[in-house]
Amino acid sequence: MSQKQEKLIDKKGSRLDGRKPDELRPIKIEVGVLSNADGSAYIEQGKNKILAAIYGPKEVHPKHLALQDRMILRCRYHMAPFSVQERKSPAPSRREIELSKVIREALEPSIFLDYYPRTSIDVFIEVLQADGSTRCSSITAASLALADAGIPMRDLVVACSAGKADDTIILDLMDAEDKMGSADVPVALMPNLNAITLLQMDGILTHEEFENAIGLALEGCKKIYALQKEVLKTKYVGVKEAEE
Amino acid sequence: MSSVITRVKQKQIAQLIAKGKRLDGRGLTDHREIKVEQGLIERAEGSGRVLLGKTEVMVGVKIEIGEPFSDTPNEGVLTVNAELVPLASPIFEPGPPDENSIELARIVDRGIRESEAIDVEKLCIDPGKKVFVIFLDVYVLNHDGNLIDASALAALAALLNTKMANYEIEEGEVKIKPGYTSLPMRSHPITTTFAKIGEKLVVDPWLEEEQVMDARLSMAIDDDGNICAIQKGGNGYFSPEQVLEVAKIAKEKAEEIRKKLDW
Numbered sequence: 001m002s003q004k005q006e007k008l009i010d011k012k013g014s015r016l017d018g019r020k021p022d023e024l025r026p027i028k029i030e031v032g033v034l035s036n037a038d039g040s041a042y043i044e045q046g047k048n049k050i051l052a053a054i055y056g057p058k059e060v061h062p063k064h065l066a067l068q069d070r071m072i073l074r075c076r077y078h079m080a081p082f083s084v085q086e087r088k089s090p091a092p093s094r095r096e097i098e099l100s101k102v103i104r105e106a107l108e109p110s111i112f113l114d115y116y117p118r119t120s121i122d123v124f125i126e127v128l129q130a131d132g133s134t135r136c137s138s139i140t141a142a143s144l145a146l147a148d149a150g151i152p153m154r155d156l157v158v159a160c161s162a163g164k165a166d167d168t169i170i171l172d173l174m175d176a177e178d179k180m181g182s183a184d185v186p187v188a189l190m191p192n193l194n195a196i197t198l199l200q201m202d203g204i205l206t207h208e209e210f211e212n213a214i215g216l217a218l219e220g221c222k223k224i225y226a227l228q229k230e231v232l233k234t235k236y237v238g239v240k241e242a243e244e
Numbered sequence: 245m246s247s248v249i250t251r252v253k254q255k256q257i258a259q260l261i262a263k264g265k266r267l268d269g270r271g272l273t274d275h276r277e278i279k280v281e282q283g284l285i286e287r288a289e290g291s292g293r294v295l296l297g298k299t300e301v302m303v304g305v306k307i308e309i310g311e312p313f314s315d316t317p318n319e320g321v322l323t324v325n326a327e328l329v330p331l332a333s334p335i336f337e338p339g340p341p342d343e344n345s346i347e348l349a350r351i352v353d354r355g356i357r358e359s360e361a362i363d364v365e366k367l368c369i370d371p372g373k374k375v376f377v378i379f380l381d382v383y384v385l386n387h388d389g390n391l392i393d394a395s396a397l398a399a400l401a402a403l404l405n406t407k408m409a410n411y412e413i414e415e416g417e418v419k420i421k422p423g424y425t426s427l428p429m430r431s432h433p434i435t436t437t438f439a440k441i442g443e444k445l446v447v448d449p450w451l452e453e454e455q456v457m458d459a460r461l462s463m464a465i466d467d468d469g470n471i472c473a474i475q476k477g478g479n480g481y482f483s484p485e486q487v488l489e490v491a492k493i494a495k496e497k498a499e500e501i502r503k504k505l506d507w
Contacts, residue, residue: 094346101343101477105459108479185474195481199461201474202358207491210471214484 008165008177015177021170024220029141029231031148039149043141046174047131052141054149056121070113072120075104077138079127099135106139106159106188106198112152121151132175133161139188139198144228156228157197159188160220162213164205169212171220187217191225254456261441268450273493275448280397280505282405290406290427294398297450298388301395303380303402309369309418310377320367320375324353326382326395333387351392351435351475352382352399355464359433359472362403366428369411369418376408389450392462396435403427404507432507433472434498437462438490440480445490447497461490465498
């Protein structure tokens with residue numbers, strides 16, 4: 001995060017892709033995109049292109065991992081070798097293992113785990129193209145895939161990043177801003193419960209800047225949440241009409 | 245991690261904390277006793293051991309000469325690894341690093357890296373070709389909760405204790421000269437972890453509190469009081485107000501520890 005050769009925000013306050021500091025990238029979401037999965041979703045956020053699929057609830061394999069009083073949630077976040085500038089080895093990196101864990105922990109509070117004892121749900125996330133804040137887009141898509149699979153949930157989980165570039169607090173970081181900016185704060189939220197289920201940060205922020213960044217990220221989450229609900233409604237109203 | 249305490253005790257811990265008390269008599273924002281020792285491993289370029297209550301973590305630093313990353317040709321390299329060795333707890337198993345040890349290593353790494361604690365440009369020998377590579381290995385010796393804070397503190401203790409051999413360049417070859425120099429350190433990031441139990445926040449959770457907690461939140465604070473790294477963990481959530489409260493207390497705690505250790 002120490003390179004700062006380029007200006008990320010010009011004099012007029014617009015970013016490399018022309019966005020205002022508090023503006024999201026264009027987002028396109030679809031649900032039910034994979035026929036084999038029990039639930040699935042696809043998201044494009046800027047140049048991010050991410051697929052999420054749900055398999056389950058199903059019998060746990062290997063069996064000894066099963067819990068008697070609740071289901072287990074498993075999550076794999078994985079990046080395609082062609083998703084980044086320099087080919088990424090397909091073997092899971094330490095970063096991917098950590099992200100799989102924090103994404104799982106971001107989704108887990110939303111699910112009624114005790115409804116399905118002795119079962120498991122597998123969440124598979126494949127990043128087809130990465131353009132910064134992929135963990136946030138992944139969570140937004142994975143939560144929709146869970147809803148698409150009909151898993152009982154307290155709320156959808158939605159995620160968005162905020163950060164700092166050229167001394168300005170910005171929303172929804174893209175790759176260049178993530179790499180060359182001075183801070184990155186990904187946040188996941190269950191909007192109805194006002195509950196933060198993922199929070200990470202790297203970079204340097206004062207207490208005040210951090211407070212502003214969190215506030216901005218939460219606003220971003222709420223905007224994406226409206227899109228999430230819209231996508232689900234559109235799909236299931238369509239299904240209902242077809243039946244009638 | 246699997247639960248090894250009874251439900252009765254879990255309930256007791258949670259009920260006490262709801263009343264603002266803890267089973268071991270600490271206040272909600274008190275750390276356990278902290279002991280720091282440095283230089284215990286003579287073979288390592290630097291070492292540190294931290295006792296946080298009964299939690300014990302040792303960190304060793306080894307330095308080698310290697311190649312820089314192509315995007316940072318003028319900077320030395322920091323590599324952090326963590327081992328949850330089986331002698332430290334009945335719940336640790338031998339084998340390749342699991343997600344818990346990878347997460348621990350990456351939290352320790354982020355605190356040091358993002359606070360720019362090491363002046364990595366001073367670790368460059370020949371730009372684009374040769375730099376010093378710092379291997380920082382976190383070795384958990386006894387697990388009694390809050391491995392994150394103990395590991396981050398032991399890592400800092402080890403780095404402050406690290407001595408690099410002096411060198412000169414003769415015909416493109418690095419020659420070691422007698423004498424040592426300390427690692428170029430610029431900041432002292434201190435990480436404080438909070439557990440959310442019920443609606444209360446508790447500093448430095450020990451093992452039994454970790455088994456009751458809904459979620460944890462760790463924040464690293466640099467010398468200027470800025471936040472430089474955060475990680476949330478666990479299956480629960482925090483409210484936005486709680487996050488800001490954590491940020492406030494973490495700053496106070498970091499100052500307190502830095503003062504106590506005279507860093």
